[in-house]
Amino acid sequence: MKYFSSLLDHLLVGAIDADTVLLDNGCICCSIRGELKEALMRLLSRRQRGELPAFRRVLIETTGLATPGPVLGTLLGDAQLRHHFRPAFVATVVDALHAERQQAQHPEWIAQVAAADTLWLSKTDLVAPEQATRLRALLAELNPVARQLDAPSAASVPWLDDLADGASRDDTAGWIARVAAGTLRPRAGARPVPARIGGTHAQQLAGTGARSFCLVFERPLEWFTLTLWLTLLVHRHGDRLLRIKGLLGIAADGFAHGQPTVLHGIGHLMHPPEHLADWPDDDRRSRLVFIVQGLSEADVRASWEAFERFYAPREAEPNPLTSKA
Known part of the structure; x- marks a missing residue:
């Protein structure tokens, strides 16, 4: 299941088959928690009746202006949902080309970065290497426990296993140990993140x-x-x-x-x-x-x-x- 923002600010829930359910009460982060529960339970019911394959995962993609907290609150705060679903990971895509503007104009940017287990950096090929380096250092300061990966091209969208790689597995202890030791990176398979740098990076961090x-x-x-x-x-x-x-x-x-x-x-x-x-x-x-x-x-x-x-x-x-x- 995926959530997409439309031009009318609605969210479409795309089921595993061709059927779709429209959640039309606004943004998922604040006003459709009841409908989110109903959509998830409806998918589960159809799975149990054999109308859908025996799926093991549900992927929720929110609008770019959503904050993850209320969505996680819905999943964790409802006893019925907790019995059947558990949050596995949060992945956030960071637009390297527009990150500075989005950070300045949208408070949700900080919340999305902070909540992430994995940060996918997109459009890094469209910015100067120095700008990408500053962004990686800023993200490492804001969320030292998140893994940073370069997002693939549009023609090579990652599978769910790739999205979840390292995020839903029990590596919390390793992340925290590196943070406590002051060694944020490297991790196997992850791009090294530079040490703290001054100048524009320090100003950006202070600005957040x-x-x-x-x-x-x-x-x-x-x-x-x-x-x-x-x-x-x-x-x-x-x-x-x-x-x-x-x-x-x-x-x-x-x-x-x-x-x-x-x-x-x-x-x-x-x-x-x-x-x-x-x-x-x-x-x-x-x-x-x-x-x-x-x-x-x-x-x-x-x-x-x-x-x-x-x-x-x-x-x-x-x-x-x-x-x-």
């Missing part, structure tokens, strides 16, 4: 009001304290939290360094936690990556430290916390 940073915790975290802090943080600053992604050690019996747990969040929405059977590498520290807009790293860090001091057992010292951008 967005930045990323990683908080590193040296000891296992108490689940109650962490979730209460995140709940309050999301409630107060959800509009400024473009993305949260973390690999955390949660204090639990049988785990000397805490049970490894993956957290994802976009805006006011937090995904259900994913508990791992074991740590993916030898680094047992907890790491929490934030992509924010209009919110400082110092404020987030101070909030956690104050919160943990208040809720920590009186005989225990607060959890040592380091921070790396």
